[in-house]
Every structure is written in C-alpha cells, then in structure tokens.
Amino acid sequence: MKKYRILVTNDDGIDAPGIRKLIEIAKDYGNVTVVAPDSPRSGQGHAITMNIPLRLEELYRQNGHAEYKCSGTPVDCVKLAEKAILKGNADLVLSGINHGSNASINIIYSGTLAAVLEAAIEGVPAIGFSLLNWANDANFDNGEQFVRQIIENVLEEGLPQHVGLNVNIPDIPENEIKGIKVCRQAKAYWDEEFDLRQDPHKRDYYWLTGVFKNLDEHNDTDEWALKHGYVSVVPVQADFTAHNSLHFLKKWESNAK
Amino acid sequence: MKKYRILVTNDDGIDAPGIRKLIEIAKDYGNVTVVAPDSPRSGQGHAITMNIPLRLEELYRQNGHAEYKCSGTPVDCVKLAEKAILKGNADLVLSGINHGSNASINIIYSGTLAAVLEAAIEGVPAIGFSLLNWANDANFDNGEQFVRQIIENVLEEGLPQHVGLNVNIPDIPENEIKGIKVCRQAKAYWDEEFDLRQDPHKRDYYWLTGVFKNLDEHNDTDEWALKHGYVSVVPVQADFTAHNSLHFLKKWESNAK
Numbered sequence: 001m002k003k004y005r006i007l008v009t010n011d012d013g014i015d016a017p018g019i020r021k022l023i024e025i026a027k028d029y030g031n032v033t034v035v036a037p038d039s040p041r042s043g044q045g046h047a048i049t050m051n052i053p054l055r056l057e058e059l060y061r062q063n064g065h066a067e068y069k070c071s072g073t074p075v076d077c078v079k080l081a082e083k084a085i086l087k088g089n090a091d092l093v094l095s096g097i098n099h100g101s102n103a104s105i106n107i108i109y110s111g112t113l114a115a116v117l118e119a120a121i122e123g124v125p126a127i128g129f130s131l132l133n134w135a136n137d138a139n140f141d142n143g144e145q146f147v148r149q150i151i152e153n154v155l156e157e158g159l160p161q162h163v164g165l166n167v168n169i170p171d172i173p174e175n176e177i178k179g180i181k182v183c184r185q186a187k188a189y190w191d192e193e194f195d196l197r198q199d200p201h202k203r204d205y206y207w208l209t210g211v212f213k214n215l216d217e218h219n220d221t222d223e224w225a226l227k228h229g230y231v232s233v234v235p236v237q238a239d240f241t242a243h244n245s246l247h248f249l250k251k252w253e254s255n256a257k
Numbered sequence: 258m259k260k261y262r263i264l265v266t267n268d269d270g271i272d273a274p275g276i277r278k279l280i281e282i283a284k285d286y287g288n289v290t291v292v293a294p295d296s297p298r299s300g301q302g303h304a305i306t307m308n309i310p311l312r313l314e315e316l317y318r319q320n321g322h323a324e325y326k327c328s329g330t331p332v333d334c335v336k337l338a339e340k341a342i343l344k345g346n347a348d349l350v351l352s353g354i355n356h357g358s359n360a361s362i363n364i365i366y367s368g369t370l371a372a373v374l375e376a377a378i379e380g381v382p383a384i385g386f387s388l389l390n391w392a393n394d395a396n397f398d399n400g401e402q403f404v405r406q407i408i409e410n411v412l413e414e415g416l417p418q419h420v421g422l423n424v425n426i427p428d429i430p431e432n433e434i435k436g437i438k439v440c441r442q443a444k445a446y447w448d449e450e451f452d453l454r455q456d457p458h459k460r461d462y463y464w465l466t467g468v469f470k471n472l473d474e475h476n477d478t479d480e481w482a483l484k485h486g487y488v489s490v491v492p493v494q495a496d497f498t499a500h501n502s503l504h505f506l507k508k509w510e511s512n513a514k
Contacts, residue, residue: 045332046302046365053454053462075302079449080463105378108303108495117497121362121446153509162444163499165506179511184498187419189378192336197310205310206337233509235502238365240374241441242420245492249422252410252490254436 004030011111018097021140031064035081044111074111093119098130120164143169186221261287268368275354278397288321292338331368350376355387377421400426443478
C-alpha cells in the first residue's frame, strides 16, 4: 500500500483530544506531519498572521511521523507546513476532529474549516472533521468508522480540484448513526446577544454570545442530515460568487467608452 | 429623500484615509454610524472574538452621525453595531474603502469583506469597496463617482437576500476608468514564501510573504475587469457548497438501515 504524506491540523490546538484521535487514525494511512496551533484558535476564520513573526517548534520526529506546534492560526499552519516542511508534497490535509459543529454557517467562523479551504485553494485534497460535542471529554470513537471510510474514499478516488470536504458527525453512539449523506450547507445565522458588563474600573465591556438560527429545513442540507442521525458531507470551495445573482446586477454595468 | 441608516466599517482601522473618504460619501445618503477597529485588522478574515471581552468607545455623536472604535475584528464591529447600537435597524452596511485589492481569492483573507459577508448573513444589504493601492496616501477620489453610483443603485433597487457586493476599483485616474463590470471571482491563490530569520536569542522565526497567482484569465472575472480598467462588482454570499461537486460525491452515501 502506498504511504501517503498526510498533514494534520486543527483549531482547538495541538493538545486537544480531537486532534490526538485524528492523528491516531491518520497514521494508519501514511506518514503524518502534524502542524497545529500551540493554543486554541476557535473562531479565527481565515485569519492569517502578517504583522508579527511566526514561530514553529518541532516536538517530535520518529518513523516518518513528526509534530510541530505553531504560534499562528490554522491557515498559517497549513501555509507553513506546505512551504517550510512538506515543500509542496502533501497528498492530503486532515483538519480536526473539531470539538463542536462546523455545519452550515459555522464554517465561516471556523479555523478548522479555514485550514481545509486553504488546502483546497492550493490544490491539495482536504477534509475537515467535526463532532457535535463541545466537551473536552467528548467520545471521539463515535463516528470513527465513517472518518476512516471518508479518508479511504478520498485517497482512492481523489476530490474535484480546489474542493474540500466539510464532514460533521452527530454526537450519538456509532451503532445508531444511520450512514453518510452528501449535502449542501444549510442557510442559517447566529443571532448574537452581547452581554454588557462593567469591569472593576467601571469601564463597560461586552461578551459575545448567541443562538444558532436555521433558516433552511430542506432535506438536502447538512443540518437536516445531522438532525436525522447521519454523518453530513458537504463539498466546499472558496468561491464566494453568488452566481445566481449575476443576472440581477448586469443592468448596473456601464461603459464610459 | 429618505434618510437611510448606514453602518460604516473597515479592517484598516478607524483612522485610515480610506474609511474617512467612505464616511464623507455615506453622509450624503443618510445618518451614518461608524463602528470600526481601533487598529489595523487586515488579514483577519472572518475571525470573531470569543475568549476576551470586547470594548466599544464612543468618539463622536452629532446631527445623527456617530463614531465608535472597537477593540475587536471587523466581524465583531458589524455584530456589535447591529445588536448594541443600531438594534437591527441598519438599512445598509458599507465597508472600506480598503487600502489594496480584495478581488479574487483576497476576499477570504479580508476583514473588510468579512464585514460585508457578515451583514449579508444577517440579511442586511452590504457593499465592500477596495482601491488597488496599498499606500496610506492613495488617492481615494479616484473612483468616487462609481462608489456613489453603486451605493445609489443598492439603495434604490436593493440586493438579492443574503447577497453583498465586492467592489474593487483600479488605481487609475477617474476619467480613465472604463465603467462598471459585473463579474465572478477569479480562481487564484497566493504562492507563499516564508522568510526564515533568527532573533537576537538565536531562535528561528518566520515572516509570511507571497506572490499572487491568477489561474483564471477569462473575461468574466474580476481580475480581468480590473486589468482592463473597469470597476469590478462581484455579488458575494457565504455559501461554501461546491454545488457542481455534489453529484461526484453522491456514490459515497451510505444507509445503515
């Protein structure tokens, strides 16, 4: 069997139980290089580090496997790993397993999925895995057979160019998971509330909180699949064009000459 | 004429010349509330602040106009403004004018465009403006007539729901701009180079640098429009689904029961 070169990253940080599980699985498929943030970086979206230097520290290297912690964001990790360590030779990027859902609109805030999108932009097949349980002691054995199956599918068949996968796993015992559904991202948003407080110096500050609002109950969405006990698989890409709206805007075009 | 309630933000910070120009323009169309980062936040993508408190400081309030600086990211600014200040009553969100291009793949790294996408997610019409000149003393009068025309079009006709606009302006004298082109986002990526250095304590660190690589020379793209002297207008939305790839993946579906 071919030994694939696999990069593993996440946004919960290199010590999170979710990435430890993903590393353990990935080692069955090839030589694993881990480059992950040195601390939790949830909610970092596609942020990159431009104004301060980046640090990269090798923690471990043995039998083809290596681990590095990085001072930057998940996107920094992918960029640094590809350029400074793997030199463009990654066969697959795996990100996660995230503690908590990255389905629907959560993808845009997620560092875990930003790493997947960054790899896709660079033309490297990539999969992000998330378990619908925020707890540090979540059971990442739930869904393992589906994680393995999806990795095997991608290694065997590849992915369309510049497309990655956003895989979410319902937090139920593995034998109750109904299977895999290929779906689109549900339309949703976070209805924020800001908790206004005063610090000991009588200065106001806010904490961000919010409630997830699903606007889209159709049965071809990731939210539907997860609610009904399926692992959701959404093909994702970094094209923000609202293609269906191009026609509406065409009348605003102008030509000075 | 109706007095619109307009929120103005950016990612270069509240003191950047680009946002000062946009505020000046916006005041001709309604009551302007500015909520912008207290320092430059370029490259922050869709990052949000979850683990530290957010500060909001009122700088100015007179004749229906108000300005606040915020300790968070551009997305935090939009969320805080909508919830804590405008209470869901914004008619339009304007972001920019950004110092430098946000065309093509730059959108995913841009805080300026993240603010636009956040407003679109929340159902508020939004436009991001960027001038293709990074300099602090760039001439933001170039393209002003097009900025005004696009704002007027959106105020009069609205935008499709959950869709914003990514407007980029070529850095040429206004009388040489050929007009407005409605386009799609060009496929491109940044080919990074990491500049490896040693600090005075002999520890390695990296600076992120890179070169923009356009993979897509078609004449229906924003890169083409800008190269040929047009203002590019791309309708954008936060749907990452690679709709054309759903079919390829369908065979990976499974049903345990």
